[in-house]
Amino acid sequence: MKRLQLQRWSSTALSPRVRTNNRLHQQLYSTGLRLQSTVSPLQSESTISENVEDASFQNPDAMRHIRPQDTIAISLSPVEAATQSAKLAALHARLYLPSRLPLQTLARTLVDASADSNVDFNNESLATLGHDLLANYTSEHLICTYPRLPLSVTFAAMYAYVGPKTLAAISKEWGIDNATVPGGEVDPGFLQFRRVAPGTAVEDISQLQSARPYADQKKWRMTVSSKIFYDDEFGDAIKGSVALGQGVTDETARATFVRAVLGAIYLHAGRPAAKRFFEQHILSRHLNISELFNFSQPARDLARLCARENFEAPVAKIVSETGRKSRSPVFVVGIFSGQDKLGEGSGSSLMEARERAALSALKGWYLYTPINPRVPSSMEEEGAAPWKPAHIDLGEVIV
Numbered sequence: 001m002k003r004l005q006l007q008r009w010s011s012t013a014l015s016p017r018v019r020t021n022n023r024l025h026q027q028l029y030s031t032g033l034r035l036q037s038t039v040s041p042l043q044s045e046s047t048i049s050e051n052v053e054d055a056s057f058q059n060p061d062a063m064r065h066i067r068p069q070d071t072i073a074i075s076l077s078p079v080e081a082a083t084q085s086a087k088l089a090a091l092h093a094r095l096y097l098p099s100r101l102p103l104q105t106l107a108r109t110l111v112d113a114s115a116d117s118n119v120d121f122n123n124e125s126l127a128t129l130g131h132d133l134l135a136n137y138t139s140e141h142l143i144c145t146y147p148r149l150p151l152s153v154t155f156a157a158m159y160a161y162v163g164p165k166t167l168a169a170i171s172k173e174w175g176i177d178n179a180t181v182p183g184g185e186v187d188p189g190f191l192q193f194r195r196v197a198p199g200t201a202v203e204d205i206s207q208l209q210s211a212r213p214y215a216d217q218k219k220w221r222m223t224v225s226s227k228i229f230y231d232d233e234f235g236d237a238i239k240g241s242v243a244l245g246q247g248v249t250d251e252t253a254r255a256t257f258v259r260a261v262l263g264a265i266y267l268h269a270g271r272p273a274a275k276r277f278f279e280q281h282i283l284s285r286h287l288n289i290s291e292l293f294n295f296s297q298p299a300r301d302l303a304r305l306c307a308r309e310n311f312e313a314p315v316a317k318i319v320s321e322t323g324r325k326s327r328s329p330v331f332v333v334g335i336f337s338g339q340d341k342l343g344e345g346s347g348s349s350l351m352e353a354r355e356r357a358a359l360s361a362l363k364g365w366y367l368y369t370p371i372n373p374r375v376p377s378s379m380e381e382e383g384a385a386p387w388k389p390a391h392i393d394l395g396e397v398i399v
Helices: 006-013 023-036 045-054 068-075 078-083 086-094 103-109 124-145 151-162 164-173 226-230 250-269 271-283 298-308 350-366 376-380
Strands: 315-322 330-337 340-347
Touching: 078 103, 086 103, 103 124, 103 250, 124 151, 124 250, 124 271, 124 376, 151 164, 151 271, 164 250, 250 271, 271 376, 298 350, 315 350, 330 350, 340 350
Parallel strands: none
Antiparallel strands: 315 330, 330 340
16 A cells, blocks of 8 residues: 655645645744754844845745744834733733833833933833832831931831842842843843943943042041932942943843833823832832841940930849859840830840840830821822821931
8 A cells, every 4th residue: 555645635635724834844944943043143134134035935045044033023013022022911910010001111121221222212211210219219118117217227228128139139030031132133021231241340330420529539538417418329429320332230230120110100000000019019028127237336325315315324234144153144134214124135244135235225216116107108199198297306326
């Protein structure tokens, strides 16, 4: 019996719309996959379009140098590519973004200024707006919730909430992948940016020109209060923007993307959606502010604080002890101001327990939180209750 060729027989029997792939199509497809996995020289758009028009589908050799992604880039505009990107749609659904935020704007947030210098297509303007929103929402939350925090602790808490490292970690949790090289053929769901060349010092990328006067004088004293006027929201010196054509680090590009997403939500969905997104992705992260304190001499600072607030001088008293003459004694010391107990601490020596008790008293003072604190931005909500002035403290103790 003669053997039947099922592929050729099925191609002639079925209609043209449901025919199986012929050998020529399989050969072209396998060639395209092989070229896609290797590095091929880049071609201009005019050259690619001429090759697509003039190539004969009867000659497989004429189609070997044409990549499938080139034909897709020609047939789809950036707007159509954003609407047909599965990664972009999955990101939109995964973050539960508002429906009023289009996929085209979300795709723009993934294009860093180092990849595309055109301000109409990169995320620079959106990131600037998102940066201001993050700084505003975070600062009002910290100041109204903890009105007695020292400035140094406030700067550290700001960095922990919306610093570049935190925002980069958030983008990784969102499942954002980096594009190897930015370009028009890249899927809009990838983060596109120009990487820093290997061996480049990070400090030399930005223009190190601070807004602080006498910044070139190393011996000029920089106080904590001056950081409010001359430095950024983290208490660091403000540096110039990255020069055009220079690359950025992965951390910087990811942080810029997160800021751009918040700015895009604010523009398309309004302030309530932007604030809700901030509360869900930023404020929902637990931060133990008590671990940010670093007192060198807590007993001296507590004595100055009691003198400023017209309290009685703090006195350390032993509350309990055990094993004084053993290898591992434990002492519990309390700090009292008159009849009021300010703090308590334990240690293997009286001095250690006294320092911990003073540290506990200072943290109890600086971590004071009003009942049901409100932030100024809550007045923009519909049906907001009348505003009650927030508690304003005298500030930290100056020793």
